[in-house]
Amino acid sequence: MQDLHFETIYEKFRKPIFRLCRGYVNDDDLAKDLVQETFIAVFQQLPKFRQEASVGTWVYRIASNICLKQINLEKRMPKSEIPVSLKDNDTLHEKIENEKMTDFLYQCISELPETERIIISMELENVKQAEIAEILGISAGNVRIKIHRIKEKLTEKFRHYGNRI
Protein backbone atom coordinates (compact mmCIF):
# COMPACT_ATOMS: atom_id res chain seq x y z
CA MET A 1 0.00 0.00 0.00
CA GLN A 2 1.41 3.37 -0.99
CA ASP A 3 1.69 6.21 1.51
CA LEU A 4 -0.44 8.95 0.04
CA HIS A 5 0.09 11.67 2.59
CA PHE A 6 1.11 14.90 0.96
CA GLU A 7 3.78 15.42 3.64
CA THR A 8 5.43 12.07 2.84
CA ILE A 9 5.27 12.67 -0.90
CA TYR A 10 6.76 16.14 -0.56
CA GLU A 11 9.54 14.95 1.71
CA LYS A 12 10.42 12.04 -0.58
CA PHE A 13 10.25 13.78 -3.95
CA ARG A 14 11.08 17.44 -3.44
CA LYS A 15 14.81 17.02 -4.00
CA PRO A 16 14.59 14.76 -7.09
CA ILE A 17 11.90 17.02 -8.56
CA PHE A 18 14.05 20.07 -7.91
CA ARG A 19 16.96 18.43 -9.73
CA LEU A 20 14.69 17.49 -12.64
CA CYS A 21 13.45 21.07 -12.95
CA ARG A 22 16.94 22.47 -12.41
CA GLY A 23 18.27 20.26 -15.21
CA TYR A 24 15.43 21.41 -17.42
CA VAL A 25 15.85 25.17 -16.96
CA ASN A 26 19.41 25.49 -15.59
CA ASP A 27 18.39 28.25 -13.22
CA ASP A 28 17.83 27.94 -9.46
CA ASP A 29 14.96 30.40 -9.11
CA LEU A 30 13.04 29.18 -12.15
CA ALA A 31 13.52 25.60 -10.97
CA LYS A 32 12.15 26.48 -7.52
CA ASP A 33 9.09 28.04 -9.17
CA LEU A 34 8.53 24.86 -11.17
CA VAL A 35 8.92 22.71 -8.03
CA GLN A 36 6.34 24.86 -6.31
CA GLU A 37 3.95 24.62 -9.25
CA THR A 38 4.43 20.83 -9.33
CA PHE A 39 3.62 20.32 -5.67
CA ILE A 40 0.65 22.66 -5.80
CA ALA A 41 -0.69 20.45 -8.61
CA VAL A 42 0.17 17.32 -6.59
CA PHE A 43 -1.69 18.73 -3.59
CA GLN A 44 -4.73 19.55 -5.68
CA GLN A 45 -4.76 16.30 -7.66
CA LEU A 46 -4.01 13.96 -4.74
CA PRO A 47 -7.68 13.27 -3.90
CA LYS A 48 -8.20 12.20 -7.54
CA PHE A 49 -5.15 9.88 -7.61
CA ARG A 50 -6.49 6.35 -8.26
CA GLN A 51 -3.18 4.50 -7.73
CA GLU A 52 -3.17 3.04 -11.25
CA ALA A 53 0.52 3.93 -11.29
CA SER A 54 3.06 4.22 -8.50
CA VAL A 55 3.00 7.53 -6.70
CA GLY A 56 6.52 8.22 -8.00
CA THR A 57 5.47 7.78 -11.63
CA TRP A 58 2.51 10.04 -10.97
CA VAL A 59 4.59 12.82 -9.37
CA TYR A 60 7.21 12.65 -12.13
CA ARG A 61 4.47 12.84 -14.75
CA ILE A 62 3.10 16.03 -13.22
CA ALA A 63 6.56 17.56 -12.84
CA SER A 64 7.65 16.71 -16.39
CA ASN A 65 4.39 18.07 -17.82
CA ILE A 66 4.84 21.30 -15.92
CA CYS A 67 8.38 21.57 -17.30
CA LEU A 68 7.22 20.86 -20.86
CA LYS A 69 4.47 23.45 -20.52
CA GLN A 70 7.09 26.20 -20.13
CA ILE A 71 7.22 26.48 -23.91
CA ASN A 72 8.65 29.93 -24.25
CA LEU A 73 10.91 29.72 -21.28
CA GLU A 74 13.89 29.07 -23.55
CA LYS A 75 14.04 32.69 -24.54
CA ARG A 76 14.19 33.82 -20.93
CA MET A 77 16.47 31.04 -19.80
CA PRO A 78 19.92 32.16 -18.71
CA LYS A 79 22.43 29.92 -20.41
CA SER A 80 25.29 30.32 -18.02
CA GLU A 81 28.80 30.21 -19.39
CA ILE A 82 30.64 26.97 -19.14
CA PRO A 83 33.33 27.33 -16.48
CA VAL A 84 36.72 27.09 -18.16
CA SER A 85 39.15 28.96 -15.97
CA LEU A 86 40.25 26.10 -13.79
CA LYS A 87 43.70 25.68 -12.40
CA ASP A 88 46.03 22.97 -13.69
CA ASN A 89 46.25 19.79 -11.71
CA ASP A 90 47.50 16.29 -12.36
CA THR A 91 44.41 14.45 -13.49
CA LEU A 92 41.07 15.56 -14.88
CA HIS A 93 39.14 14.55 -11.80
CA GLU A 94 41.52 16.43 -9.59
CA LYS A 95 41.39 19.49 -11.82
CA ILE A 96 37.65 19.83 -11.88
CA GLU A 97 36.15 20.90 -8.64
CA ASN A 98 32.97 19.11 -7.74
CA GLU A 99 30.77 22.11 -7.94
CA LYS A 100 31.97 23.12 -11.38
CA MET A 101 31.54 19.60 -12.60
CA THR A 102 27.94 19.66 -11.35
CA ASP A 103 27.37 23.05 -12.99
CA PHE A 104 28.74 21.69 -16.22
CA LEU A 105 26.50 18.61 -16.12
CA TYR A 106 23.40 20.72 -15.49
CA GLN A 107 24.44 23.10 -18.25
CA CYS A 108 24.89 20.21 -20.70
CA ILE A 109 21.54 18.70 -19.78
CA SER A 110 19.71 22.01 -20.18
CA GLU A 111 21.09 22.25 -23.72
CA LEU A 112 19.56 18.90 -24.75
CA PRO A 113 16.17 18.75 -26.52
CA GLU A 114 13.26 18.98 -24.06
CA THR A 115 12.31 15.28 -23.91
CA GLU A 116 15.93 14.20 -23.53
CA ARG A 117 16.34 16.53 -20.57
CA ILE A 118 13.43 14.82 -18.86
CA ILE A 119 14.59 11.31 -19.71
CA ILE A 120 18.16 11.76 -18.48
CA SER A 121 17.04 13.54 -15.30
CA MET A 122 14.84 10.60 -14.38
CA GLU A 123 17.53 8.08 -15.32
CA LEU A 124 19.96 9.88 -13.01
CA GLU A 125 17.31 9.73 -10.28
CA ASN A 126 17.22 5.94 -10.74
CA VAL A 127 13.67 5.88 -12.06
CA LYS A 128 13.16 2.50 -13.78
CA GLN A 129 13.22 2.67 -17.57
CA ALA A 130 9.77 1.07 -17.75
CA GLU A 131 8.45 3.87 -15.53
CA ILE A 132 10.16 6.53 -17.64
CA ALA A 133 8.46 4.99 -20.67
CA GLU A 134 5.12 5.18 -18.87
CA ILE A 135 5.68 8.81 -17.88
CA LEU A 136 6.58 9.87 -21.41
CA GLY A 137 4.11 7.63 -23.22
CA ILE A 138 6.76 5.88 -25.36
CA SER A 139 8.12 2.31 -25.44
CA ALA A 140 10.72 1.05 -22.97
CA GLY A 141 12.97 0.10 -25.91
CA ASN A 142 12.86 3.66 -27.16
CA VAL A 143 13.76 4.96 -23.70
CA ARG A 144 16.75 2.59 -23.54
CA ILE A 145 18.05 3.79 -26.91
CA LYS A 146 17.55 7.44 -25.99
CA ILE A 147 19.35 7.04 -22.65
CA HIS A 148 22.27 5.41 -24.42
CA ARG A 149 22.47 8.26 -26.94
CA ILE A 150 22.16 10.97 -24.29
CA LYS A 151 24.91 9.45 -22.17
CA GLU A 152 27.12 9.27 -25.25
CA LYS A 153 26.48 12.96 -25.90
CA LEU A 154 27.22 13.88 -22.29
CA THR A 155 30.39 11.79 -22.20
CA GLU A 156 31.55 13.46 -25.40
CA LYS A 157 30.92 16.90 -23.91
CA PHE A 158 32.73 15.98 -20.71
CA ARG A 159 35.73 14.69 -22.69
CA HIS A 160 35.79 17.87 -24.74
CA TYR A 161 35.46 19.91 -21.57
CA GLY A 162 38.36 17.97 -20.03
CA ASN A 163 40.54 18.72 -23.05
CA ARG A 164 39.82 22.44 -22.89
CA ILE A 165 41.20 22.91 -19.43
Next chain:
Amino acid sequence: METEYNFEEIWKQRETRLPDIETIKSKAQSFRKKQLWSSVYLTFCLLLSFGTIIWVWYSFPDLHFMTKSGMVFALSALMLYIFQNFQKIKIINKINPALNNQEYLKQLKILQQKDLYMQTKGTSIYYILLSLGMALYLYEFAERMSVFWGIFAYFITFGWILFGWFYIRPRKIRNQQEKISDVIRSLEKIENEFKD
Protein backbone atom coordinates in the same frame (compact mmCIF):
# COMPACT_ATOMS: atom_id res chain seq x y z
CA MET B 1 25.85 2.49 -20.78
CA GLU B 2 29.02 2.69 -18.64
CA THR B 3 31.11 5.83 -18.96
CA GLU B 4 34.20 7.05 -17.21
CA TYR B 5 32.09 9.72 -15.55
CA ASN B 6 29.70 9.00 -12.71
CA PHE B 7 26.93 11.30 -13.88
CA GLU B 8 24.58 10.08 -11.21
CA GLU B 9 26.92 11.09 -8.42
CA ILE B 10 27.63 14.49 -10.01
CA TRP B 11 23.92 15.01 -10.61
CA LYS B 12 22.92 14.36 -7.01
CA GLN B 13 25.39 16.88 -5.64
CA ARG B 14 23.03 19.70 -6.55
CA GLU B 15 21.32 20.94 -3.39
CA THR B 16 19.16 23.94 -2.59
CA ARG B 17 16.85 25.31 0.04
CA LEU B 18 13.28 24.48 -0.88
CA PRO B 19 10.15 25.98 0.69
CA ASP B 20 8.70 24.08 3.65
CA ILE B 21 5.53 22.08 3.28
CA GLU B 22 3.31 24.67 4.99
CA THR B 23 4.31 27.29 2.40
CA ILE B 24 3.38 24.92 -0.43
CA LYS B 25 0.06 24.07 1.21
CA SER B 26 -0.89 27.67 1.85
CA LYS B 27 0.09 28.63 -1.72
CA ALA B 28 -2.08 25.79 -3.04
CA GLN B 29 -5.01 27.00 -0.94
CA SER B 30 -4.61 30.63 -2.01
CA PHE B 31 -4.19 29.53 -5.63
CA ARG B 32 -7.48 27.60 -5.39
CA LYS B 33 -9.18 30.61 -3.81
CA LYS B 34 -7.84 32.88 -6.55
CA GLN B 35 -9.15 30.52 -9.24
CA LEU B 36 -12.53 30.42 -7.56
CA TRP B 37 -12.71 34.18 -7.20
CA SER B 38 -11.73 34.81 -10.81
CA SER B 39 -14.57 32.47 -11.91
CA VAL B 40 -16.99 34.21 -9.56
CA TYR B 41 -15.85 37.61 -10.83
CA LEU B 42 -16.25 36.65 -14.50
CA THR B 43 -19.67 35.11 -13.87
CA PHE B 44 -20.66 38.29 -12.06
CA CYS B 45 -19.50 40.47 -15.00
CA LEU B 46 -21.43 38.28 -17.43
CA LEU B 47 -24.60 38.48 -15.36
CA LEU B 48 -24.15 42.23 -14.88
CA SER B 49 -23.86 42.85 -18.64
CA PHE B 50 -26.85 40.63 -19.27
CA GLY B 51 -28.80 42.38 -16.50
CA THR B 52 -27.93 45.79 -17.97
CA ILE B 53 -29.27 44.72 -21.39
CA ILE B 54 -32.61 43.69 -19.86
CA TRP B 55 -32.71 46.82 -17.72
CA VAL B 56 -32.01 49.15 -20.68
CA TRP B 57 -34.64 47.43 -22.80
CA TYR B 58 -37.45 47.67 -20.26
CA SER B 59 -36.55 50.85 -18.35
CA PHE B 60 -36.38 53.29 -21.26
CA PRO B 61 -39.63 52.87 -23.19
CA ASP B 62 -39.11 56.31 -24.75
CA LEU B 63 -35.80 55.45 -26.34
CA HIS B 64 -35.85 54.64 -30.02
CA PHE B 65 -35.76 50.95 -30.96
CA MET B 66 -32.50 51.55 -32.88
CA THR B 67 -30.83 53.18 -29.86
CA LYS B 68 -31.79 50.33 -27.59
CA SER B 69 -30.62 47.78 -30.17
CA GLY B 70 -27.30 49.63 -30.44
CA MET B 71 -26.76 49.40 -26.69
CA VAL B 72 -27.69 45.73 -26.72
CA PHE B 73 -25.18 44.98 -29.51
CA ALA B 74 -22.39 46.86 -27.74
CA LEU B 75 -23.09 45.05 -24.47
CA SER B 76 -23.25 41.73 -26.33
CA ALA B 77 -19.74 42.42 -27.63
CA LEU B 78 -18.61 42.89 -24.03
CA MET B 79 -20.36 39.69 -22.99
CA LEU B 80 -18.66 37.79 -25.78
CA TYR B 81 -15.27 39.06 -24.61
CA ILE B 82 -15.90 38.00 -21.00
CA PHE B 83 -17.32 34.65 -22.11
CA GLN B 84 -14.21 33.91 -24.18
CA ASN B 85 -11.92 34.52 -21.23
CA PHE B 86 -14.12 32.38 -19.05
CA GLN B 87 -14.03 29.51 -21.54
CA LYS B 88 -10.26 29.68 -21.77
CA ILE B 89 -9.82 29.39 -17.99
CA LYS B 90 -12.25 26.47 -17.94
CA ILE B 91 -10.39 24.58 -20.68
CA ILE B 92 -6.99 25.17 -19.06
CA ASN B 93 -8.26 23.80 -15.76
CA LYS B 94 -9.71 20.75 -17.46
CA ILE B 95 -6.32 19.46 -18.67
CA ASN B 96 -5.16 16.78 -16.28
CA PRO B 97 -1.48 17.40 -15.40
CA ALA B 98 -1.03 13.72 -14.51
CA LEU B 99 -1.44 12.49 -18.12
CA ASN B 100 1.62 11.01 -19.79
CA ASN B 101 3.80 13.60 -21.55
CA GLN B 102 2.63 12.76 -25.08
CA GLU B 103 -1.05 12.94 -24.17
CA TYR B 104 -0.50 16.12 -22.19
CA LEU B 105 1.23 17.83 -25.11
CA LYS B 106 -1.62 16.75 -27.40
CA GLN B 107 -4.14 18.34 -25.04
CA LEU B 108 -2.07 21.53 -24.83
CA LYS B 109 -1.96 21.69 -28.61
CA ILE B 110 -5.72 21.23 -28.91
CA LEU B 111 -6.18 24.01 -26.35
CA GLN B 112 -3.90 26.34 -28.30
CA GLN B 113 -5.71 25.58 -31.57
CA LYS B 114 -9.06 26.27 -29.93
CA ASP B 115 -7.64 29.46 -28.50
CA LEU B 116 -6.38 30.53 -31.91
CA TYR B 117 -9.81 29.92 -33.44
CA MET B 118 -11.59 31.73 -30.62
CA GLN B 119 -9.23 34.67 -30.68
CA THR B 120 -9.36 35.24 -34.43
CA LYS B 121 -13.06 34.52 -35.03
CA GLY B 122 -13.96 36.08 -31.69
CA THR B 123 -12.14 39.31 -32.51
CA SER B 124 -14.04 39.64 -35.81
CA ILE B 125 -17.41 38.98 -34.18
CA TYR B 126 -16.49 41.42 -31.40
CA TYR B 127 -15.81 44.16 -33.96
CA ILE B 128 -18.97 43.45 -35.93
CA LEU B 129 -21.14 43.64 -32.80
CA LEU B 130 -19.44 46.78 -31.53
CA SER B 131 -19.62 48.57 -34.90
CA LEU B 132 -23.23 47.61 -35.41
CA GLY B 133 -23.99 48.79 -31.89
CA MET B 134 -22.35 52.17 -32.50
CA ALA B 135 -24.09 52.67 -35.83
CA LEU B 136 -27.54 51.84 -34.43
CA TYR B 137 -27.02 53.83 -31.26
CA LEU B 138 -26.19 56.92 -33.25
CA TYR B 139 -29.31 56.82 -35.40
CA GLU B 140 -31.71 58.53 -32.98
CA PHE B 141 -29.27 61.36 -32.30
CA ALA B 142 -28.32 61.81 -35.95
CA GLU B 143 -31.99 62.07 -36.83
CA ARG B 144 -32.29 65.17 -34.62
CA MET B 145 -29.29 66.82 -36.30
CA SER B 146 -29.26 68.80 -39.52
CA VAL B 147 -28.53 66.78 -42.67
CA PHE B 148 -24.94 68.05 -42.77
CA TRP B 149 -24.12 67.16 -39.16
CA GLY B 150 -26.00 63.87 -39.44
CA ILE B 151 -23.88 62.86 -42.42
CA PHE B 152 -20.78 64.16 -40.69
CA ALA B 153 -21.48 62.14 -37.53
CA TYR B 154 -22.02 58.94 -39.56
CA PHE B 155 -18.96 59.72 -41.68
CA ILE B 156 -16.78 59.94 -38.55
CA THR B 157 -18.38 56.83 -37.06
CA PHE B 158 -17.98 54.74 -40.19
CA GLY B 159 -14.47 56.11 -40.67
CA TRP B 160 -13.61 54.84 -37.20
CA ILE B 161 -15.34 51.50 -37.85
CA LEU B 162 -13.45 51.01 -41.13
CA PHE B 163 -10.19 51.97 -39.46
CA GLY B 164 -10.88 49.42 -36.72
CA TRP B 165 -11.90 46.72 -39.18
CA PHE B 166 -9.14 47.17 -41.74
CA TYR B 167 -6.26 48.31 -39.50
CA ILE B 168 -6.70 47.49 -35.79
CA ARG B 169 -8.52 44.16 -36.20
CA PRO B 170 -6.02 42.53 -38.65
CA ARG B 171 -3.10 43.72 -36.50
CA LYS B 172 -4.66 42.30 -33.36
CA ILE B 173 -5.44 39.01 -35.11
CA ARG B 174 -1.93 38.83 -36.58
CA ASN B 175 -0.33 39.38 -33.17
CA GLN B 176 -2.47 36.71 -31.57
CA GLN B 177 -1.85 34.33 -34.43
CA GLU B 178 1.91 34.81 -34.21
CA LYS B 179 1.96 34.30 -30.47
CA ILE B 180 -0.21 31.19 -30.49
CA SER B 181 1.37 29.72 -33.65
CA ASP B 182 4.74 30.08 -31.98
CA VAL B 183 3.54 27.99 -29.04
CA ILE B 184 1.96 25.41 -31.39
CA ARG B 185 5.21 25.14 -33.35
CA SER B 186 7.19 24.58 -30.14
CA LEU B 187 4.69 21.91 -29.05
CA GLU B 188 5.01 20.18 -32.43
CA LYS B 189 8.78 20.30 -32.13
CA ILE B 190 8.60 18.48 -28.79
CA GLU B 191 6.03 16.03 -30.20
CA ASN B 192 8.48 15.17 -32.98
CA GLU B 193 11.17 14.45 -30.42
CA PHE B 194 9.02 11.56 -29.20
CA LYS B 195 9.03 10.07 -32.69
CA ASP B 196 12.85 10.03 -33.07
